[in-house]
Amino acid sequence: MTTAHEAMDLAAGPPETPDQRPMHERITADLREEILSGTTPPGTVLRHADLTQRLGADDTTVHRALRNLQDEHLTAPHADGEMVVGHHRQTMRPAQGMSPVGPSEPFPWLVEVRRRGIDARFTLLEVEVLPEPPARIVEALQLADGQRAVLGHLLLTFDGKPAALIKVYFAYDIVDGTLITGRRLIRGGIPSLLSHLGYPALRCVDLVTAQTPTQEQNTILRLPETVPLLRTFRVAYSTGDRPVIVTDAVEAAHLFELQYEFSPASPR
Template structure:
């Protein structure tokens, strides 16, 4: 692997130049996903810099989410996103009819083993933005389902669904196992045939709790997808607030040109 040398005439600090060299090596494919980066000691010797300078260079790449540190093993190029989320297909009825919720269908396509844990079910007053999206009255309550999704035992997403309580009460939506096809299959079983979804996508840094639950390194952002599901009568039946580990996902949208 060609790392180059420090240019002392360059206005960039040595740590930035080293980070640029490592970044270029990743972009060229000299360092592939899963490959170990040169250690701080190796960088210190190669560039004739202080160890702190080498550490700052590696930290820059960690803050970008390009590399991950594994305790006792070193720093490695981050593996590519395991899940491609195709919005135009993930909620297709064919998946529910096959007994698959959206995440299970996506994981199957990606060739990863899906799992769900940290399932919590509650009844409560909704946040103001959820109340507005669901068109609820001030004193209405919602069913709340929170869960964490994993791909090959790696946590990649935390999702919280809010449903008008009358739609969920007395159904498997209030159980840990919602049954084949998930929440949306149970809504359709009850006569609320789904018509369309509206999603809002933003990005931000995670909260301390999100960082812990998703096992994120410092500096790694999250994607926030807030989805509202509507039935054929135009009634909003669910709001799902999803926080995704940004490096774990590719969000793909197939948009007709009409």
């Protein structure tokens, strides 16, 4: 039987654990939230003296926090030597990246990003045939025993700076002899090629998670020390609900936010 004293303890909830991060990381996190929430709008000048007084921190700590925000492209140097709040993350709409276009038309996702003044480019790093694909890919593509897969490695850059590493997997029988195994980038994007081959993407399932980067990911993407990765694991299905492509992308979280639009499911 719960005593009155125990009931009061339960109502109070678990004891709070103090934030163990270094002070400059805590300040970075709080200022980042103010910027991304709109509390501190673009164009606001962040002055060292004001921040040290408001936050109760020394100048060195505030300087390190502001440097973190600059590395995340949330602030930029101001004419008077202070920092000014800059642009926010780029909003990406994943559904637009699956729309096929004609063979001579550019990839619509790249067109949208370039309209925002960003020089976005894909670089094909490597293409390889996998005699024994990873178990997760075998399951996602519903591959039979001994069935091979093709893996393409892509690097996405914004204005020449690394933004995302993308792995794209296909069943070998679908793409054998195409531009994909020919190790060439595809004008119009992979969805256009799949549609041309008779495998249009009709349904996609995304699994989005956050994680700390591996050493390789950190090196290639040149990530600030305070930034995690967004990971989007997507399976695209075609006619007969056959899975035709798996995309496993890791994206620098300080550069992206993902926007999904959907309607509530009808009751069954």
